[in-house]
Amino acid sequence: MEDDRPKHFCGVVGMALDGDAVPNLKKALRVIQHRGQEAAGIAVFNGRSISYHRGMGLVHEVLTGRAYSALSGTGGIGHVRYSTTGSSCAENCQPIVVTTMAGDLALAHNGDLVNANSIRNRLQAEGWAFLTSTDSEIIIRMMATELSINPDPIRAIKTVMKSLEGSYSITLMLGSRVFGFRDPLGFRPLCVGKIPGGYAIASESSIFEITNGDFIRDILPGEIVEISPTSITSTRTPASPHTAHCMFEWVYFARPDAIIEGKEVYQVRLNIGHILSEEKPAVADVVVPVPDSGRAHALGYAEASGIPYAEGFMKNRYIERTFIMPDQSQRDEGVLLKLNPIRSTMEGKKVVIVDDSIVRGTTMRKIVQMTRRAGAKEVHVRIGCPPIIAPCFYGIDMKTREQFAALNRTSEQIAEIITADSVGYLSQEGLVRALGISESELCMACINGKYPTKIAGEELRFQKTLEFC
Numbered sequence: 001m002e003d004d005r006p007k008h009f010c011g012v013v014g015m016a017l018d019g020d021a022v023p024n025l026k027k028a029l030r031v032i033q034h035r036g037q038e039a040a041g042i043a044v045f046n047g048r049s050i051s052y053h054r055g056m057g058l059v060h061e062v063l064t065g066r067a068y069s070a071l072s073g074t075g076g077i078g079h080v081r082y083s084t085t086g087s088s089c090a091e092n093c094q095p096i097v098v099t100t101m102a103g104d105l106a107l108a109h110n111g112d113l114v115n116a117n118s119i120r121n122r123l124q125a126e127g128w129a130f131l132t133s134t135d136s137e138i139i140i141r142m143m144a145t146e147l148s149i150n151p152d153p154i155r156a157i158k159t160v161m162k163s164l165e166g167s168y169s170i171t172l173m174l175g176s177r178v179f180g181f182r183d184p185l186g187f188r189p190l191c192v193g194k195i196p197g198g199y200a201i202a203s204e205s206s207i208f209e210i211t212n213g214d215f216i217r218d219i220l221p222g223e224i225v226e227i228s229p230t231s232i233t234s235t236r237t238p239a240s241p242h243t244a245h246c247m248f249e250w251v252y253f254a255r256p257d258a259i260i261e262g263k264e265v266y267q268v269r270l271n272i273g274h275i276l277s278e279e280k281p282a283v284a285d286v287v288v289p290v291p292d293s294g295r296a297h298a299l300g301y302a303e304a305s306g307i308p309y310a311e312g313f314m315k316n317r318y319i320e321r322t323f324i325m326p327d328q329s330q331r332d333e334g335v336l337l338k339l340n341p342i343r344s345t346m347e348g349k350k351v352v353i354v355d356d357s358i359v360r361g362t363t364m365r366k367i368v369q370m371t372r373r374a375g376a377k378e379v380h381v382r383i384g385c386p387p388i389i390a391p392c393f394y395g396i397d398m399k400t401r402e403q404f405a406a407l408n409r410t411s412e413q414i415a416e417i418i419t420a421d422s423v424g425y426l427s428q429e430g431l432v433r434a435l436g437i438s439e440s441e442l443c444m445a446c447i448n449g450k451y452p453t454k455i456a457g458e459e460l461r462f463q464k465t466l467e468f469c
C-alpha cells in the first residue's frame, strides 16, 4: 500500500465576479490553508486566456510578487495542496491549466480517484501520454477529449464523471465559465455562496465570512454547479443510492467554524466530547486538550463530565507538521518541539488528555510522557474518533495498515504502548450520534473497514457500481 502517489487532501475555491476575483481568491485560500500547506495556486481568465500562478509554500508565500500582481480576471479558481512525503512540486501544484479545442481549461481537485490506474492504463494503451502521475491530470485530459467532440462543458463534465470512481470535489474553469462539481457519494465537502459582485464555490463555508459573503448551501453529491456574477445554475447527475460523507472532515480536518451537510464542525466536536464522557468516563481532576486538534472535543468532555477544563500544553505554531515527517525519530522529536507542558495544570493531578484521533500513537505517547514529567499523578487518554484500523483510499493521508496503533490491539494494549493509565475511544455508534447523520450516509471505512466503492481486496459496503443515465 505504501506509495508516493500524491494524496489530494486539499482545498479548492472558484469565483465568478463582476470585478477582479484575484484578491478574494487569495483571501479564500488563506481561510482554507489548513487543508493544505505544501503548495498553492490560482488561475484566472483575463479576457482572452487563462493565466495562472502557483508554487510550493503557504498561500501568502506563493501568491505574492510580480507574477502574482500581474494576474487579474473576473473568473478564477484556486487550490491549496496538502503535503505528503515523497511528492514533488512539478507534478502536484494546481490548478492544472491546458489549452483545448473549446478554449483554456483549468482544474483544481480535492480527493482521490480509486480507479485512476485503470483509466490511465486504458488511455496509455490508446496512445495517450501523461506528464504527471496525478489523477487530476487524467480528469483534465478526459475533459479535453470530450470538449474536442462537443464544446458543451456540462456535457463533458457529465461524461467524464461516468468514468470516475472515488472522491472528487472539483472547481473547473473553461474560458470565463466557472464550475464546481462533486462525486456522487459526496466524500469531500464543496459548497456555494454569494459574495459581493458574484458567487463563489469552496471546500469549506468559512470562506464566506472573510469575503463578506453568505453561505448558500452544499453542492449536492453528483451535482454540477455553474456560477456567474449574477447566477447559480445547477445540473444533477443521477444520485447514488447512498452518500459517503467522510466522517474525518468533522472529527479532524475541517475548520471548526465550517458547516458541512448542515452540521457545524465545532458543534459536532462538542457532541463527540459529551458522548465520549458518557461512554468512557474518568475519575480525574482536570481535562486537558491536545492543542489545537482536541480542543473542542475536550471542552465537550469537560462540560458533560463536570471535570474542570484547563490548558495543559503550549503549542509552538511555527514547527512544521509532525504527522508527515518521514521517519519515527523525526516525528518523536517534532512532537517535543511542538508542545510544552504547563506545569501548574498537571502537577499532582489526575489528568484526562483529549485528542481527536490516534493514528500511529506517536503524538499521544510523547504527550503522555510529557504529562508525567510535569508531575501528573495519573494520565487518562480519551479519543474522539473510534480506533483507526484501515487505510483511506479517498484522500486522507493514512496509508498503511501497519502504522495503525489500534489494529489488532485492545485499549489496554494501546494504553501500554502510549504509557497511559487508561485509553478510551468513542464508539462508532457514539460518533454517528454526535454527527446526527445516518451511518449509511457516511464513509467510516478507516474505522470499520467497509469501503463505499469497490477497492480490490477490500470489503465493499453497498453498491457494486454507480448508476448514471
Ligand code: AMP
Binding pocket: 252, 290, 293, 323, 324, 355, 356, 357, 358, 359, 360, 361, 362, 363, 364, 396, 397, 398
Ligand atoms: P499519530 O501521532 O500518528 O497518532 O497522529 C495523530 C495526530 O495527528 C492527531 O493529533 C491528529 O490530530 C493528527 N492527524 C490525524 N490524522 C492526520 C492526517 N491524515 N494528517 C495530519 N494529521 C493527522
